[in-house]
Amino acid sequence: MNHKAPRRYSNRRDFGVERQEGFAADIVPRRHYAPYENRMNKGPSKWSRNLVWTASDGNRRSKNDNTHGSSKPAVLGTGPSVSNQLRKNGGYVQRSSSVSDTRGSGSRNNGSPKPRDCICKFWKAGNCKRGDQCQFLHSWCCFPGMATVASLEGHKKDLKGIALPMGSDKLFSASSDGTLRIWDCHTGQCVHTTNLQAEAGSLISEGSWVFLGLPNAVKAFNVQTSKELHLNGVVGQVHAMTVANGMLFAGTSSGSISVWKATDTDSDPFTYLTTLEGHHSGQVTCFIVGRERLYSGSVDKTIKVWDLNTLECTMTLRQHTDTVTSLLCWDQFLYSSSLDGTIKVWACSENGSFKVVETRRQEQSVHALCGMNDAEVKPIMFCSYQNGTVSIYDLPSFKERGKMFSTHTIGTLTISPDGLLFSGDKSGKLRVWNLAATKV
DSSP states (O other), rough: OOOOOOOOOOOTTTTTOOOOHHHHHEEEEEOOOOTEEEEETTSSOOOOOEEEEOTTTTEEEEEEEEGOOOOOOOOOOOOBBBBSSSSOOOOOOOSSSSBBBOSSSSSSOOOSSSTTBBBBBHHHHHOOOOOGGGGBBBBEETTTEEEEEEEEOOSSSSSEEEEOTTOEEEEEEETTSEEEEETTTTOOOOOEEEEOSSSSOOEEEEETTTEEEBBTTEEETTTOOOOEEEEEESSSEEEEEETTTTTTEEETTSSSEEEEOOSSSSSSSSSEEEEEOOSSOEEEHHHHTTTTTEEEETTSSSSEEEETTTTEEEEEEOSSSSSSEEEEETTTTTEHHHHHSSEEEEEEEETEEEEEEEEESSSSSSEEEEEEOTTTTEEEEEEEETTSSSEEEOOOOOOOEEEEESSSSSEEEEEEEETEEEEEETTTTTTEEEOOOEEE
8 A cells, every 4th residue: 555644634524623724833744654554455355444553663562572471573453443545634623613622632721730631520511610720621632632623413322333434525423322424524514314213233434335233234335336235144233343354244232243245246245155153142242353363352251263264263262251342453462341341461372372461450341442553653542431531552551641531431433544533422422533633
């Protein structure tokens, strides 16, 4: 893939936020994502949305570094929340308008230094009377170079998926309130709402395709051709989906995983392949792909490891004591989060077995993980907690770099490699963030 540095502004995909030259002059465009590498041309099929995420030279461990108990570099990959195509970046800034937004680390502070990681509970509720004299943070995030672009309101219940398809200026979101909303990236307005007459369980995009997980079905829609498909072969509510090696995987409430194969025919672009049954004893909650393996997490407290070439379950990882909520691959490590309040770091040995090399115990349940590189091409991980806080950590040190905040638990985090991050919380609030700007 030809990685090009993103432009400061991109075709007015700014969610109704006007440019402010005073602020734009203080930021620089985000560097391109050098450690990312498209896997589409490496596998047996070019239809794959997974990227490779490795430590950059400045962050790769030396032979004498025992972080996570290993030093051998290897590639696993990123999760289903990262699109497979770089889109041109925009230097988004805020304005005072009907689109509620708040600048992140660029918030003005004329008073005393504010606690870096403590948000004002009165400001959070919209009624702080101290203004700049308040000793607590008046911002939805505290992370250098990060800013809130917009807050998109309309959903009434928790977000199940957020997707920005390739080549589209429309953002898709699905909620357990039974609606699919389409947002105009230029204005930040909801331009279409579909009543699904069922609860949405998952939403992802791959190229120009959008996939929606429903009870006993997956719907597929192509934003370029307007072709709409109903994929059969699912038993139960679809709660997780991912794409790898030219196949679409859908995990259900019954614990089964349905698989479709992509074809080159326009009349039948997806063919039902098989259903993987008898492995998970409860709902499949999450997927991740890396090193020709598919990993699936479940409410049965286990992680299953699948061979992508044979579709056989090769091992079961048992260490969590509650639902596995999210999975992430970085370098040679597999990260898993759980409602048991832990983040576990798994290392893969040369013989292919996994063992836990580190356990991070939190004071509350962990709901979502996702990873990317910051403006200095250093790997960072986002961890969403029950209290509505998202901690941002350096990898592999786990040093906390900053935080994001919400009034409710953030259950959905989606990152596009151009520096946009989308978060969805349990109340239905969808926020758009810009990580593409770094203070000089």
